[in-house]
Amino acid sequence: EAEVAQSPRYKITEKSQAVAFWCDPISGHATLYWYRQILGQGPELLVQFQDESVVDDSQLPKDRFSAERLKGVDSTLKIQPAELGDSAMYLCASSLDGPLVYGYTFGSGTRLTVV
Amino acid sequence: QKEVEQDPGPLSVPEGAIVSLNCTYSNSAFQYFMWYRQYSRKGPELLMYTYSSGNKEDGRFTAQVDKSSKYISLFIRDSQPSDSATYLCAMKIQGAQKLVFGQGTRLTINP
Numbered sequence: 001e002a003e004v005a006q007s008p009r010y011k012i013t014e015k016s017q018a019v020a021f022w023c024d025p026i027s028g029h030a031t032l033y034w035y036r037q038i039l040g041q042g043p044e045l046l047v048q049f050q051d052e053s054v055v056d057d058s059q060l061p062k063d064r065f066s067a068e069r070l071k072g073v074d075s076t077l078k079i080q081p082a083e084l085g086d087s088a089m090y091l092c093a094s095s096l097d098g099p100l101v102y103g104y105t106f107g108s109g110t111r112l113t114v115v
Numbered sequence: 116q117k118e119v120e121q122d123p124g125p126l127s128v129p130e131g132a133i134v135s136l137n138c139t140y141s142n143s144a145f146q147y148f149m150w151y152r153q154y155s156r157k158g159p160e161l162l163m164y165t166y167s168s169g170n171k172e173d174g175r176f177t178a179q180v181d182k183s184s185k186y187i188s189l190f191i192r193d194s195q196p197s198d199s200a201t202y203l204c205a206m207k208i209q210g211a212q213k214l215v216f217g218q219g220t221r222l223t224i225n226p
Contacts, residue, residue: 004158031212036163040123042203042216043159056213091158095212103149103205106158 002026004107006092012113018080021110025074025094031055033065033104034077038087046090049075082114118142121204121217130226134191138204139216141185145206145215148180153201153219162202163189182209194224 005024006111012021014069025032030051035043046065048056060067064083069075078085089111121138128134136150149167150177151159163178165171165187166177187206191198204217 006158033212039164040218042119042218043120043214044216045213048213093158103151103161103164104212106151106160108156108158111156 006107010111013082016081021080021090023075023092029094031095035091063072084114087114118215119217123218124223125131127223132194134194136189136220138187144208146206146209148187148204151203196224196226199223
C-alpha cells in the first residue's frame with residue numbers, strides 16, 4: 001500500500017536552532033499538506049501545495065516557518081529559529097488533484113521537541 | 116469558539132461495549148465529514164467518510180451525520196482492545212481541500 005514518507009521520525013533541538021522536516025508524498029498526488037498537531041489537540045493546517053505552488057499558507061508563521069516543494073514532488077518544512085512552543089507533531093499528507101470527496105493520506109509524522 | 120468541538124475524554128470502556136463518539140460544529144457550510152483513527156506516535160488514518168446527512172456503516176463502525184443539529188457521531192460495536200486509539204472527527208466544505216479537525220477523543224478498550 002502506498003504511503004506518505006516523512007523523516008526524521010523524532011527530532012530534539014535546542015531553542016533558537018534551525019530544524020527541517022522532509023516529506024515524500026504518494027506518487028502521483030499533486031496536493032501536499034503540512035499540518036501541526038500539538039499534544040492533545042487536533043491537526044491544524046500550516047500550508048497546502050498544489051504541485052509546486054502554495055495554495056494556502058494563511059496559518060503558517062512566516063517569520064520563522066518556511067515550506068517549499070521545488071519540483072512538485074517532495075517537500076521540506078523549515079523552522080528557524082525554533083521556539084519552545086513549536087514542540088508538536090508535524091504531519092504531512094497528500095491527495096490526488098481534483099475535488100476531494102474523502103480524506104487524504106497522512107504520513108507517520110515528525111515529533112519535534114524543542115528544549 | 117472553535118469551528119469543531121470534540122470531547123477529549125479520556126473514555127474507557129470494557130471490551131465488547133458499544134462506544135459512541137461525537138462532534139459538534141458551527142459552520143453550516145461543512146458538507147463532508149470524516150473520522151480518523153490515530154494510534155500513539157502514528158499519523159491519523161481515515162476510518163470513515165460521509166457526505167451530507169445520513170448514516171454509513173462499515174463492519175463494526177457506523178457514522179451518523181445530523182446537519183440540522185450540526186452533530187456527527189461514530190459508533191463502534193463489539194469494541195476490541197485494538198480499537199484503543201484517539202479518534203478525530205474532521206470536516207470540510209464543498210470544493211475545498213482543507214480539513215478542519217476536532218480535538219480528538221482518546222479511547223481505551225479494557226480487556
